[in-house]
Amino acid sequence: GAGVSQSPSNKVTEKGKDVELRCDPISGHTALYWYRQSLGQGLEFLIYFQGNSAPDKSGLPSDRFSAERTGGSVSTLTIQRTQQEDSAVYLCASSSQGPLMNTEAFFGQGTRLTVV
């Protein structure tokens, strides 16, 4: 497909379990973003990858959250020891920008995480 793909689309997990959320960006896009959107709320920045540069992790809410981007393509967001307040839609976006010129960021459909 031509768009940003996220999996799974829905995830229900028990409190205390670890989860992994996957993002397949558009091929060739160097920039990749993760955001969290709680019900009816805004887009909370989590982490940003740009090419081979060190990622901007300043938005990660706690050390239970981490993300990787392997080979400059697929990214995985990991949440350890999930808590109920982690329940939200996790959105991934990618863009073709270089470090000096922003271009349109395309969003995936999101992963709806529910911690019970």
Next chain:
Amino acid sequence: GENVEQHPSTLSVQEGDSAVIKCTYSDSASNYFPWYKQELGKRPQLIIDIRSNVGEKKDQRIAVTLNKTAKHFSLHITETQPEDSAVYFCAASIRGSQGNLIFGKGTKLSVKP
């Protein structure tokens, strides 16, 4: 950290009226300001963007203005239609982070027929 403030959080207008949403940003080096529209249950999609080398950009019924001195930018929708009802997000690039995008908290626009 860098911050983007967006107002109002909710906006209700009559069909045919204009709607204006305003955002301010804190990073004076920001140079890219996109606006996204998110319909219920769908992903955010870009509707218009502006770069710091221009003060205004129009696309049919939508326009964005930028005031770099005051560090604020606005979205203007004219002749609103019911299908304009959605949540709108502004964003600003963070140059110190090589182009990271920070979003405002969103404005829920309702257009009443």
